[in-house]
Amino acid sequence: MRASPIISAFNAGVLSARLSGRIDYEKYRNGCRSMLNTTPVIQGAAFKRSGSRYVAAAKHGDKDARLLPFVYNATQGYVIEMGDQYFRFFTNNGRIETAPDIAYEVSHPYVEADLAAVDYWQSLDVLYLTHGGYQPRKLSRTSATTFALAAIDLKGGPFKPLNKDDALTVYASAASGSGITLTASSAIFQPGHVGALFYLQQKDFKGIAAWEPDKTIAVGNKRRSDGKVYEATAIGAGAKTGTVQPTHTSGEWSDGDDGVTWKFLHAGFGWVKIVGYTSGTVVTADVVQRLPDNVVGAGNPTPKWAHAAFSAVEGWPSCVAIYQERVWYAKDTTLYGSVIGDYDNFAARDDGGLVTADMAITWPLSGSRNDIIQWLAADRVLLVGTSGGEVIVGPASQSEGLSPLNIRAALQSAYGSKKTRPVQAGSRVLFIQRAGRMLLESRYDYQEDRYVAQDVTLLAEHLTAGGMIEAAYQQNPDSLIWAVRGDGALLSMTYRAEEDVRAWSPHQLAGYADAERTVPAQVKSVAVIPDPDGVIDQPWLLVARTINGAPARHIEYLTPLWVIGSAAAEAFFVDAGATYDGSPATVISGLDYLNGETVSILADGAPHPDRVVAGGSITLARSASKVHVGLFYSAHVAPMRLEDGGETGPAQGKIKRLHKIVLRLIDTLGVRAGPTADVLDTLYFRSSADAMDAPPALFTGDLEVGWPGGYETDGFIWLESFQPLPMIIAAAMPHFVTYEAR
Numbered sequence: 001m002r003a004s005p006i007i008s009a010f011n012a013g014v015l016s017a018r019l020s021g022r023i024d025y026e027k028y029r030n031g032c033r034s035m036l037n038t039t040p041v042i043q044g045a046a047f048k049r050s051g052s053r054y055v056a057a058a059k060h061g062d063k064d065a066r067l068l069p070f071v072y073n074a075t076q077g078y079v080i081e082m083g084d085q086y087f088r089f090f091t092n093n094g095r096i097e098t099a100p101d102i103a104y105e106v107s108h109p110y111v112e113a114d115l116a117a118v119d120y121w122q123s124l125d126v127l128y129l130t131h132g133g134y135q136p137r138k139l140s141r142t143s144a145t146t147f148a149l150a151a152i153d154l155k156g157g158p159f160k161p162l163n164k165d166d167a168l169t170v171y172a173s174a175a176s177g178s179g180i181t182l183t184a185s186s187a188i189f190q191p192g193h194v195g196a197l198f199y200l201q202q203k204d205f206k207g208i209a210a211w212e213p214d215k216t217i218a219v220g221n222k223r224r225s226d227g228k229v230y231e232a233t234a235i236g237a238g239a240k241t242g243t244v245q246p247t248h249t250s251g252e253w254s255d256g257d258d259g260v261t262w263k264f265l266h267a268g269f270g271w272v273k274i275v276g277y278t279s280g281t282v283v284t285a286d287v288v289q290r291l292p293d294n295v296v297g298a299g300n301p302t303p304k305w306a307h308a309a310f311s312a313v314e315g316w317p318s319c320v321a322i323y324q325e326r327v328w329y330a331k332d333t334t335l336y337g338s339v340i341g342d343y344d345n346f347a348a349r350d351d352g353g354l355v356t357a358d359m360a361i362t363w364p365l366s367g368s369r370n371d372i373i374q375w376l377a378a379d380r381v382l383l384v385g386t387s388g389g390e391v392i393v394g395p396a397s398q399s400e401g402l403s404p405l406n407i408r409a410a411l412q413s414a415y416g417s418k419k420t421r422p423v424q425a426g427s428r429v430l431f432i433q434r435a436g437r438m439l440l441e442s443r444y445d446y447q448e449d450r451y452v453a454q455d456v457t458l459l460a461e462h463l464t465a466g467g468m469i470e471a472a473y474q475q476n477p478d479s480l481i482w483a484v485r486g487d488g489a490l491l492s493m494t495y496r497a498e499e500d501v502r503a504w505s506p507h508q509l510a511g512y513a514d515a516e517r518t519v520p521a522q523v524k525s526v527a528v529i530p531d532p533d534g535v536i537d538q539p540w541l542l543v544a545r546t547i548n549g550a551p552a553r554h555i556e557y558l559t560p561l562w563v564i565g566s567a568a569a570e571a572f573f574v575d576a577g578a579t580y581d582g583s584p585a586t587v588i589s590g591l592d593y594l595n596g597e598t599v600s601i602l603a604d605g606a607p608h609p610d611r612v613v614a615g616g617s618i619t620l621a622r623s624a625s626k627v628h629v630g631l632f633y634s635a636h637v638a639p640m641r642l643e644d645g646g647e648t649g650p651a652q653g654k655i656k657r658l659h660k661i662v663l664r665l666i667d668t669l670g671v672r673a674g675p676t677a678d679v680l681d682t683l684y685f686r687s688s689a690d691a692m693d694a695p696p697a698l699f700t701g702d703l704e705v706g707w708p709g710g711y712e713t714d715g716f717i718w719l720e721s722f723q724p725l726p727m728i729i730a731a732a733m734p735h736f737v738t739y740e741a742r
Contacts, residue, residue, distance in 0.1 A: 005644040007732040009044030010035075010637060011494060013503025014460050023643045023650055027459065033716075035505045037635035038727075039561060041478055042496045045666065048635040048727040049492075049507060050559040051574045051628075052541060056095045057593060058553035059083050059103070065553065066115045067527035067542050069472070070127055072141060077529030079540045080127075080139075081555060084112040087139070089147065090540070090555065092532045096145050106147050109134055116469070117419060119375070121320045123343075128152075130329065132318035135195075135310070155288070156271070156347025158336045158362050159199045159306040160314070169301030172200060172272070175293055178286040182272070185301065187280025192312030194277050198285065201269040201304035202294035205229075215241045217260050222293070227353050229292065230262035249352035266292050267353030269304075289351075309336065309362070318419075321376035324402050326361070328382060330373035335384070335393060337361035337402075348404065357403035365391060365409055374417040377429050380444060383451070384409075385417030385431050390442065392451060412451040415440055423473045423481060428497055430456070430481065436467025439483065441497065456493065460504040463491055472528040474537040477560055482539050488513065488522020490541070510575035510631030511545040511597070521545045521575075524553070536560055543576070548596030562726040564667055568605030568698050573724040574630025584623035591629060592616035600632035602724045606695035607670065628724065635721040636677070637729055642715030642736060651738040656715045658707045663719070664731040667698040670723025675709035675716045682722075698726065702733075711739075 012031035022028055030044070039047050058065050058081055065083035072078070081088040087106040089096040096104040110118055110131060119130045125141040136152045168188065173181040182189075182198065211225035216239055221232045226247040233252055236242070242256015252263045270292060272285035295302045309331065310316050317329035317336070327343040329336045339345040340358040348360045365373070371388030381394035382402075389411050395401060396408040416434035422442075423430040429442045433455075440453040457464050468491070470484040481493040494503040511521035525542040540557045559572050572579065580588045591599070594613045601608035603624035610632070611618040618629065642658070643651050661673070663683075674680035683705060686696040709716075715736060721727035 002735075002737050004733060004735045005029075005642070007639050007734075009040075009731075010046040010639070010729065011040045011042060011044045011501050011503050012459070013040050013494065013505050014463060015640060016460055016462050018461070019459065020641070021652070023652060028640055029643070031459070032637055032639050033641075034636065034638040034718075037507050037633055038505055038637050039478070039480070039492055040494050040503045040505060041561070042494060042499055042501050045728055045730045046637045047561045048573065048721050050561055051572045051577045051630060051633075051724075052509060052543070052556040052558050053093075053572070054576045054578055054593060054630070055090060055093065055555045055557065056103075058542060058555055059086060059088060059105075061553050062551040063112050063553070064115065064524050064544075065542055066118070066470075067525040067540055067555070068120055068127070069527040069529050070122060070141070071529055072125060074530055075532065075534035076144070077531075077538075078141075079527050079529055079555075081542070082108070082110070082115060082118065084115075085109065087147065087149070089145075091144075093557070095555075104145065106139070106149050108137070108149055117318065119319045119421065121322055121376075123322050128320045128322075128327065130317045130320045132315055132331070135316055136320065136329065152344060154197070154310065155342075155345045156339075157197065157199070157360060158309040158346040158348070159197070159271075160309050162199075162201070162304050162306050166303045169303050170200060170295070170305045171298060171301040172285075172291050172296050174287070175270075175291045175296050176287045179275070179284055180272070180287060182274075182283050182285055183298070184281045188307075189274075189277060189280050189283045190313045191277045193274050193283065193307065194312075196274055196308040196311035196313070197271050197288070198274055198283075198308065199269065199271045199306040200291055200295045200302060202292035203300075203302045203304060204294070205268075206294060208294070211241065211245060211255075211262075213241050213243045213245075213255075217241055222265070223262070225262075228267045229265045231265055232260050233263045234261035236260060247352070249350065264351075266290050267349070267351060268292055269349075269353065270295075309334075319373055319376045321378050321382065323376075323378040323382045328376055330376055330384070332372055333365050333370060333386070335361070335363045335365065335373070335382075337363070355404055357401065357405060359404055361402075361404045361407060363393065363407055363409065371416070374419040375422050375431065377422045377424065377431075379429060383422075383429055383442065385422065387434060388416050389414040390417065390431075390451065390453060410450075413440075413442075413453040415453055418468075420468075420470055423471045425473045425475075425479070425481065425495060426497070430471065430473075432468050432471060432483075436469065436486065437461065437464045439464070439468065439471065439481070439493070443497075456495075456502045457504070459502075463504050463506055470526060472526045472539065474528045474539050476536045480539075482526045482528070484523050484526050488520070488524065488544065490523040490526070508633065509541070509543050510633040511543070511547075513544050513546060515546050515549050517546075545576070547594060552593070554593065562667060562728065564728070566667070568669070568695065568725070569602075569626045571602055571605065571725050572628050573602070573633075573721075573726065574600050574628055575633055577628055577630025580624075580627040580629070582625065584625050585627075586620045586623045587617055588620065588627050588629055589617040591618065594631070597631065599629050600724045602628045607723045607725065632724065635727060637719045639717050639732065642717070642734055644738075651715070653713055655711050655713055655739045656736050657711050657739070658709055658715060658717075658734055658736040660707055660735045661705050661717065662733040662735070663703045663705060663729065664701075664733070665703055666700050666728040666730055668700070668725075668727050668729075669696065669698055670721055670725040671727055672720045672722055673705050674718055675707075675712070675714075676718055677720070679708055680718065680720060681705075681708045
């Protein structure tokens with residue numbers, strides 16, 4: 001039976017072998033059994049990915065680093081190289097330098113082994129950084145080319161729950177001042193508490209009479225009122241209290257026209273910052289908020305005390321996000337939200353001791369398991385990824401905002417999360433599952449009234465073997481999610497949920513990671529920022545290679561997918577590449593970073609024989625004005641087995657003879673085609689109209705190709721780009737005969 005079906009799209013991406021028999025599945029016809037260095041676009045065509053442009057070497061060729069995005073505005077983005085105890089900065093497609101070839105650096109405390117666990121969240125020109133082993137920090141942009149790092153000293157808390165052992169007490173040597181002493185009845189202090197806050201609350205109002213009207217008072221007398229303590233500083237002519245009960249929480253106010261002026265002292269609690277360690281029972285401290293008099297002196301020990309929730313002893317927060325004008329930190333299984341609009345303030349009560357809607361929040365995630373918080377994301381609610389499931393935190397009553405008085409947490413799904421930053425793509429949040437094999441798309445479902453998570457790796461589960469370690473989202477010009485696999489492979493997913501497009505494809509950066517040239521180059525990190533014009537998004541990569549026998553880490557960015565209609569001379573299809581653009585020349589220099597490597601070359605739109613870089617340069621066989629030089633990579637597309645039915649059922653498993661194929665190509669040259677990677681014919685695009693001393697024009701149209709294969713049952717097609725030129729496959733129309741079994 002003769003058949004000539006059309007493969008009209010490739011935007012199902014690579015499909016798992018588990019789907020190799022699912023000819024009934026709607027995505028089968030638009031899927032591929034194999035793709036490499038090819039990006040299916042939402043509209044359907046398959047584009048050879050463009051090359052990566054070299055920017056600079058990372059500081060250490062033999063140490064890993066991470067790339068962090070920092071987007072100040074739509075036209076000013078930075079990529080931050082976070083390495084072993086240093087930051088370096090890249091913007092406007094280059095590195096910020098203090099002098100030629102001298103990188104601008106800011107030091108930080110994180111060593112190489114810490115980098116993967118550092119979490120971050122940007123707010124305007126500040127990047128908040130957390131790691132469970134270090135005090136939180138702010139990396140602030142202080143000018144277009146300078147940054148400053150500082151530890152965050154939190155105010156007012158947060159504190160652990162109050163001590164519940166009445167026999168374990170603490171007293172202070174003074175209610176205010178610096179260098180006071182705290183003395184505990186048992187060893188509760190450690191050297192790691194230095195620098196941390198400590199909370200003290202009076203046991204009771206012993207010795208402080210209640211304020212009453214029309215009572216004789218002397219200057220210096222103290223009275224309690226509305227849960228607060230006041231001191232008389234001035235007495236009216238009647239030498240008695242007035243009729244207006246004092247309730248103020250700062251300054252001095254009179255209780256009547258001819259009454260007593262009362263100075264607010266405290267609301268029964270205060271806190272200090274520990275500045276010195278003497279022993280397990282004695283430390284020195286500076287008072288931050290005045291302490292109650294009833295915790296001062298050996299005769300006033302109080303059992304109502306609390307250590308800070310964050311310290312070198314208790315540990316530091318490991319996750320951070322900003323949601324509803326609060327900074328949220330997560331440590332272990334507990335969330336801590338700041339005072340609204342005051343990101344460093346974690347006071348859980350106001351100065352008068354009242355819990356108000358704008359005060360800080362401490363919220364332990366309750367559940368049947370002790371699942372550690374792995375990430376935070378801000379959506380219509382605060383999304384929390386834990387090692388065992390995904391939780392939302394939001395207001396209990398939707399008529400009021402989230403506050404200490406109006407908060408709830410609810411489990412939404414139970415996939416469990418890996419400790420990596422989630423990806424925000426439009427209205428969806430995508431996160432990596434605990435094992436690293438799934439990328440899950442979280443979205444609010446109005447019918448179910450909850451956040452549901454969908455596995456978007458389901459159709460290509462084999463591509464994530466080894467586990468994903470990082471992901472980033474590129475919105476423009478094509479919607480792509482980039483993921484780094486643990487073995488250094490780079491994956492892309494063409495993503496448009498509204499069009500049901502979730503198409504995966506693997507990419508292999510050119511070069512080798514080992515001196516024996518057996519291990520491919522490894523991508524270590526990815527980050528996406530806007531390009532300098534603010535028009536498109538740029539994926540930046542940290543790539544590990546061995547160059548001339550020595551380990552190297554290159555920082556590069558991927559150039560955009562080919563713009564249809566561009567001139568062939570613009571084709572940039574090399575990795576770790578560079579471009580010469582100037583007067584005709586034969587010597588191309590500036591390639592020191594590729595010394596000893598064989599490079600692929602496109603000169604004025606035509607492929608040039610390979611060269612080996614020596615002394616940082618190459619010599620061309622002919623002069624050229626625009627030359628792209630870099631490491632070679634190929635690309636291929638291999639659709640699923642052919643299927644168009646037969647006289648007695650599907651064509652699967654029956655002998656076929658594919659005798660020709662018509663390829664609908666756009667701006668394409670340098671392609672081979674055949675049934676497998678080992679049986680390929682070169683496609684010829686030159687016509688009699690092309691000048692013999694110039695390369696043929698990029699081809700757009702339908703190209704009929706005689707097929708080199710024979711009789712077989714699979715019906716495989718393999719299309720491969722083997723030159724540094726664009727390849728865009730819009731459709732494939734095979735012509736074949738299926739022979740029915742006799």
